[in-house]
Amino acid sequence: MPRYNAPVRDTKFVIDEILELEKFGNLSAFANASSDIVAAVLEEGGKFTSEVLFPLNRVGDEQGCTRHEDGSVTTPEGFKEAFQQFREAGWGTLTAPEEFGGQELPHVVGFAMEEFMSSANQAFGMYPGLTNGAVAAILAKGSQEQKETFVPKMISGEWTGTMNLTEPHCGTDLGLIRTKAVPQNDGSYAITGTKIFISSGEHDMSENIIHLVLAKTPDAPDSTKGISLFIVPKFVLDDDQNPGERNAVMCGSIEEKMGIHGNSTCVMNYDGATGYLVGEENKGLAAMFIMMNAARLGVGIQGLSQAEVAYQNAVDYAGDRRQGRALTGPADPNEPADTLFVHPDVRRMLMDGKAFTEGFRAFCLWGALQQDLSHGAASEEERQAADDLISLLTPVIKGYGTDKGYDIATNMQQVYGGHGYIEEWGMSQYVRDARIAQIYEGTNGVQAMDLCGRKLAQNGGRAVQAFFQVVDDECAAAKDVAGLETLAGQVEKANGELKAATMWFMQNAMANPNDLGAGAHHYMHIMGIVAVGMMWLKSARIAQSELDAGGGDKAFYEAKLVTARYYGDRFTQDAGSLRRKIETGSDTMMELPPEAFQTAA
Amino acid sequence: MPRYNAPVRDTKFVIDEILELEKFGNLSAFANASSDIVAAVLEEGGKFTSEVLFPLNRVGDEQGCTRHEDGSVTTPEGFKEAFQQFREAGWGTLTAPEEFGGQELPHVVGFAMEEFMSSANQAFGMYPGLTNGAVAAILAKGSQEQKETFVPKMISGEWTGTMNLTEPHCGTDLGLIRTKAVPQNDGSYAITGTKIFISSGEHDMSENIIHLVLAKTPDAPDSTKGISLFIVPKFVLDDDQNPGERNAVMCGSIEEKMGIHGNSTCVMNYDGATGYLVGEENKGLAAMFIMMNAARLGVGIQGLSQAEVAYQNAVDYAGDRRQGRALTGPADPNEPADTLFVHPDVRRMLMDGKAFTEGFRAFCLWGALQQDLSHGAASEEERQAADDLISLLTPVIKGYGTDKGYDIATNMQQVYGGHGYIEEWGMSQYVRDARIAQIYEGTNGVQAMDLCGRKLAQNGGRAVQAFFQVVDDECAAAKDVAGLETLAGQVEKANGELKAATMWFMQNAMANPNDLGAGAHHYMHIMGIVAVGMMWLKSARIAQSELDAGGGDKAFYEAKLVTARYYGDRFTQDAGSLRRKIETGSDTMMELPPEAFQTAA
Known part of the structure; x- marks a missing residue:
């Protein structure tokens, strides 16, 4: 049976011994990250992801999401309950500011948890993952009122978030966006247009969904310099800031995809929906890049995550399956055949998996530390140096990590021989899920x-x-x-x-x-x-x-x-x-x- | 819309200009392969595969095969009718000996057609493909009576064939086989055991299915030296050599696979089924290698085939989709954006596809020529030289061809960006179908x-x-x-x-x-x-x-x-x-x- 065991020991090695996180304890950004707190987070996170999320991974792949005639979407069996547990344990609040109810732990810790979550169930992890991106944009560019209104409920998991960039005719080239935002008398905007590939666009796991939408105001320049960012809640908030009237944004259909079936990838139709400007008009691209950079690191970690879970299962299979004999003579002469471990070509694939996952995990967490230091280091010089490194390396973490992650997942499937191709064994899903990470958030x-x-x-x-x-x-x-x-x-x-x-x-x-x-x-x-x-x-x-x-x-x-x-x-x-x-x-x-x-x- | 255009021009370039097939016209093995005959076969083959088989490719992927309670299996809509057209056009007889009703064309021509068929519909192509392997084994090791009984109906497509090697506990290591063959008084054997991953194991497209089965006689050595090969027809032939009584071999289940859904991959249960020894007892491994070597070349061509069809579609998409501007300045200043063709990284992937498919096609057909010459060259010395080369290169065609074919198919999917991940666009299927070729017929x-x-x-x-x-x-x-x-x-x-x-x-x-x-x-x-x-x-x-x-x-x-x-x-x-x-x-x-x-x- 497929299994997943969160690599807590190795993560602690990276955080405690390579990064020496405790060394930074005198900085306020790291003040909450004492060694015992970090250890507790990793251990509890390991349990939650291995025991709650991983058992739902196959279910999600098999069932996918269902859109009903009224445009509502049901997630796979168990996802809603698991998200409830996620909420109750406060997993969404890990790295968010204390000001808005967060635990304000460094990103190093948040990233480690992202890996575990994505290994255990990438499709599930995307619901809070996209929420993180939306929160990052609001924190960076939203008004104080917007932050107070949306962030606490989004990090608590009461509400979730999405990112709406792509349209049928434009993905990479956002200057071509056609979605319109027309100013209304009350200061809001009426948003009209079609967005595609919207991950977590509609579902049944939260009380509200906060869409962050790129659109153009009527007289905006016809290029990326004319893009503005809007908050469009699924339910417009009432006077008490609770979800009220249903907004004019609907899921038109769900895409049938190669993988990540457990995540609802929606076509979202905006039909004069009420939206609220984030930051200034025509400055949406900068806000979008904030969401993007956070998301790109998360996607790089997805590459690692599928390699890791595929690797763990391939190791088990190689230890169980007996086939052929070692080139150097029988290793287990009393058995009818040796385990796959004796065969150099199987070893090659497993060692590739081990060398990549452990090395790349260290790289990702080191990158996360740079991100933390870019905000939290003591001097402007140190902050700048850290920012330089993580800005440079973000595309490497995303691009190299997901290319190699897919290769490794594919090779781990190869260890299984014919059984790797049969869905029941689970290896196909890791490959199919890993594939998207090379594509989204910028190919x-x-x-x-x-x-x-x-x-x-x-x-x-x-x-x-x-x-x-x-x-x-x-x-x-x-x-x-x-x-x-x-x-x-x-x-x-x-x-x-x-x-x-x-x-x-x-x-x-x-x-x-x-x-x-x-x-x-x-x-x-x-x-x-x-x-x-x-x-x-x-x-x-x-x-x-x-x-x-x-x-x-x-x-x-x-x-x-x-x-x-x-x-x-x-x-x-x-x-x-x-x-x-x-x-x-x-x-x-x-x-x-x-x-x-x-x-x- | 997905499309496939058989690369007839390029194939002619290889056959006529690189291999100069006409040069061999004085050899009897090549006597039927005049330039105009070869051209006609390629052109008709191109039409049949593009117009009849390719439109069924997505259907096959979506519907898959269905096993009914009685163990019978229905293939996807249209497969049966397409196979009827395949039969009527005599596509199964291309390279078979004239003695048994074949056209006795060289393998070079047969391989070219295998590529077209597999590009258009790999899952479909496997039904005649496995039949070819079974025919090769009977021709090499069967008695004259077995050849006369089985080969004409198998090449005509009235009957199809399968290869039964793998068992739940053994794939590569065939010495571990447990299927038993007990001699009966009438000279036949009673075959009992379970075989898995049997491609085309049960279906509704032919009047009989001729299973070639590896099994062990009661006192056989407990190693690969104790394997014998048997013919086990789905319907035992009556006195007129027509399908008669149902044999005790049943499809127990169909595997759910990552791809090639249109081919029925069966668990086959043999319960004292009547089988007929092919060649000598305990000499089954040699016969198996004949099937295998034919099959391995065919699988190498599958790697090429999925790269080719994916490449063709990526080229179309790159020409249609406009996104961004050339690095050297707008290529189409009157359009809102340039086509993907202007972007070097897209070009890199397309040129990789072009360089691999055209070069590897030439290599495969050159290899097929060596195979033809290994039997049909004028002198023993030339036959030996050709046999040396194709024996050496068979694992390269299979292994390198399918590794690269999968990589190229994956990169062609990448050209589509997000749309590549959506099943409707068809690119996912090419990748999923290509994946099996790295695994089967020997990883x-x-x-x-x-x-x-x-x-x-x-x-x-x-x-x-x-x-x-x-x-x-x-x-x-x-x-x-x-x-x-x-x-x-x-x-x-x-x-x-x-x-x-x-x-x-x-x-x-x-x-x-x-x-x-x-x-x-x-x-x-x-x-x-x-x-x-x-x-x-x-x-x-x-x-x-x-x-x-x-x-x-x-x-x-x-x-x-x-x-x-x-x-x-x-x-x-x-x-x-x-x-x-x-x-x-x-x-x-x-x-x-x-x-x-x-x-x-």
Whole structure:
């Protein structure tokens, strides 16, 4: 039977030993995150996700959501009750400000919980996940009244949130938006238009749904500079701020998707619905990017999450299934066959899974720490440095994390052989669910262009130079540890490929911007390889020092060392070939006319 | 709307210009394959698959197959009628011997048709596809009476065939088989056991189903040396050789799968069913390998086929969808946005699709020619040389082709952005259908071990040395053509990586066989990269010579040249990093005990 065991031990390793979160206890942003509180959150979060959410994962996939004739939507059996438990435990309040009823824990802790939730049930996790994005936008750009009205109920889970960007004819290119917002005499706006792909757009789990909607006022510029952001509640609030009259926003249909069936992906029709401007007119894009950046990190974690749950199940299967014999002679001569664990190609897939999930988890949480520090560090200089890093790396976490997450989930399915293809065994769902993360919140091609077209050049390349330095420092530190020289050299070499690719962009992209576009996706992958490599260096240094100190949990630290070396052997090598591809430029890629792609009969 | 256009023009290019099939007209195996006959088959095949089979592809996915209480199975709406048309047109007889009513065309032609059929409707194509495998086994190992009884009706499509290998506890490791075959007084055997994952196991499209079943006689050795092969008809033949009494073999259930829903994947229960020995007792494994090798090439083509149909649709979408602007300035300033074609990252995915599908098609058909020559060449020496090559490359066609086919199908889905994830657009199905090909007929890990553990070392490495030479010769020839020097150098370099990896295996695998297993999958990929690179060199040489001659179809040949160069730029680079991964050996891969893979809470 499929199972999920939240990786609490490994998460604690990252938070306590790599990030040393307690060190930041003197900063107010980290004041609530004492080691015992964090441990309690992780342990309770692990239980809740493993015991409550995971058993509903298959149910959600099989049943999906149902839209009724009146436009209402029913979620899969058990989702509503599970959300009630989520609410009661206050899981939605983890990182929200105390001012609005939150626990004000750092994002590092919130992200760890997001991983557990998404591994256990990605479709379920998206209901509070989208709410988080909506809350972030209101906190950043809403009026004090809007914050007080909406945030407490949204973080408590009484109400949920959505993000309404995409329309049938425009996704990435938001300048093409057609949804209209016409000012009314009472200061509100009448919103009219069709939004598609609205995750959690309509459902039966909360008392109200707060839609955040991008729309254009009548005389707005016809570009991204003419987009405004509106709050459109499913039920307009009455004078006591309780859900009152039904607003003119309806779910027109539910999409049939490849995966995440448990989440209702809706076409939302706005027919003169009452909306309230968030921030200023025509400044919606900036607010949208706040939602987006929060969401992109969450999506990167989804890549990790599906790799993790698929990995855990593949490990179980490899231990149970007996087939063939070890190449080096029978491992279990008294059994009719050896377990799959003896076969190098199965090991390759499992070690890939282990090296990616542990390394990428460390990278994500380190990124979350940068996010926390970008707001909460002591000096402006430190805040800026942290902001530089997380801004640079957000598209890498999203793009590289979800590409690799999908690959790993696919390979974990491969471990099962034929059984992997049968829905009953659960592996197909992890792959199908993982697939969406490469697409939404900006396809991975969009992430790559965000990284290479925007982030690299900002402030004269300050962020990427800082990243090179962080990696170089880590390589230098690791080289001083006996036994880590090879790994340090491998990561240093990969960082060298990244520097060379950066230089190549500088020398070529000005003359031909397509050279940048042609290499962006590969560049994003090199940066992912390097960033995770840096985290493996940190992990290995700590593991070696723990082993030298002769403390407990020897097997855990030994496994860290071996897995770190495996990462160096098998992951860093790709940086070179990716760099060489980048350096071939865009000529052969862009040369053919579109007609040449047509297949002739 | 999804569409499929059989790539007849490109297939003709491969058959007429690269393989020069007419050149072999003096050999009896090729006697029926005149250029006009081949052209007619491809054109009619293109029409049949595009017009009859493709419109049923989504239907099959949505409806799946239905098992009724009596164990009978209904295929999706329209499948039965389409199969009737398949029969009437004689598509099942293409490559079968004239002696049994076949058209005795070379496999090159049969393979081309297999690609079209599988692109149009993979689930449908599996019904005749499995029949082909069963026919191949009967032709190779059956008695003359068995051939006369079964082959004509199977190739005509009156009857279909299946392959019954897997059991619940054993897939790859066939030595563990438990199905029993007890000799009866009349010379037949009573077959009892359970087989799973039986494609086309039960359905309503033919008058009889001829199951080929692996089983063990009572005193057979307890290993792969104790396996025998049996014919078990769904209806036992009466004295007139017509389907008579219902045999004791029933479909117990249908599997719910990730894809290929239109094919009935059955659990088959044998309860003392009447079976007839094929060949000798305990020699079933050899017969099974005949079925397998035919099937493996067909599965490799499935990888190509899903990449192709997904590519065609992605090209259409990229031409229709307008989003954003070219990095070099608006391409269509009068439109609100440019088409997706202007974006380098979309181009990257489309060019990857074009370079893989065209190059791999050429490789598959070149492989099919080797298969034809292995039987039909004039001298024993030539037959042996061709057999060496196709034996070596069969696991590469299957393993590399399906890995890349899945990747390409996934990237073609990515071109669609959010719409790619919605079932209605059809892209999800191509990915889900493509996924099985990496798993069945021996997982790709098994293919890699077949290549590295068996094929490489056979006859002192004769086959792989011959392959190196074929590639080197091609590189040398291409270097003499102005404009192809770079590409020739890139393929030569990749071939050098392959040689180096081969040498590394020779030096290390004897001492530690796990070093071979740890590198096998990557080695298979390098060989795929080199083989397809060789085909691009051939294509480019011909294209250049056609352009030099100033004949027609200039755009076609120019596109070949550009795509060949793109292949060199973007595909050959991976060979180096794969070789470096191989050379890191198996130490870090095999070091950890299975417990170390468990996730601790």
